[in-house]
Amino acid sequence: MVSNAHHDLVLLVRLQGIYDAIAESIAERNAPPVEIRELDEANRLRQKELEEFEQQIETHEEDLKEVRKKYAEWEVELEHFQKQKGMVTNEREFTAVISEIDYATKALEETSARRQELEESITRIGEEITSRRETGPEEEATHSEVVASWERRKEKLRKKVHQLAKKVATIEGELQPKNRARFLRLLESKHGIAMSAAVEGSCSVCHFALRPHLQQRVRRCEEIIDCEHCHRILFIESALATHDGEGADG
């Protein structure tokens, strides 16, 4: 059993190193270079602007529908009063009808102006959208080398993580199940750091001073010892190396 603890400790230290490398690769993948972040941000803003323009067009088109409806109504009104004009019998009626005709004519002019304004605005925004869509790929082309190199880097990191995961599976298969379970539980609860080197009598992660007796036990590599404070698995690098290949010597 003694040699098993030593054997597993060596593997656990190696395993921690691999998990560290995986975490590092994942962190790098999640932190694109500043050019990529800027590009993403620029694209996001561009997209947002385009959406706002499209929204404006939609609103204008709603307004335009209303304006066209009003225009048609005023046309009917005008037609009605023009017919009446031919049927008036006295000056008073004539004046009244003329005044109605003037009013309807003016309303038609105003409505027509508003319609034209909306139509022009829709055309202008439409052209703006088209021109922005066209400049898009050009802007992206200037960044394409940055993008391509980032994509290559990400692919490399993905492959690296894949390779490391294979190594993890191999090593975990060689551990005693209870030690593997203990390590994985710690890895999860201790934010990815399950192992801690004992350095100069202290846990190197939480800096808790280890009792001399505990240090002795860690040095012997005959059992899996936790830090009394942070509960990570303790090891002494030089002790692991010294005992390496000697097997059980307790």
Ligand SMILES: [Zn+2]
């Ligand atoms: Zn500790």
